[in-house]
Amino acid sequence: MLKKILLGFGALVLLLGGAAAVLVGPRNLIGMLRYDQRREGRLVVGDVAPDVALAAIDGGPDVQLASLMRGKPLVLVFGSLT
Numbered sequence: 001m002l003k004k005i006l007l008g009f010g011a012l013v014l015l016l017g018g019a020a021a022v023l024v025g026p027r028n029l030i031g032m033l034r035y036d037q038r039r040e041g042r043l044v045v046g047d048v049a050p051d052v053a054l055a056a057i058d059g060g061p062d063v064q065l066a067s068l069m070r071g072k073p074l075v076l077v078f079g080s081l082t
Contacts, residue, residue, distance in 0.1 A: 049074070 053062040
């Protein structure tokens with residue numbers, strides 16, 4: 001009896017996970033789980049950007065922000081450009 005309950009529970013979890021992946025989109029679901037680590041910051045306008053490592057969405061190696069700047073301004077756009 002316990003095996004049937006556990007099997008049913010496992011099937012329900014898989015079904016709900018599959019439904020969430022279909023509704024949200026598998027790439028977006030993984031992105032939300034990986035990148036949604038928001039917290040309150042202390043930066044104000046005019047501050048120098050901290051040197052951070054940015055995770056590549058395509059799975060490539062992390063990119064250091066300072067390596068992209070090289071003495072020139074750098075603009076990061078978070079959002080849709082369409």
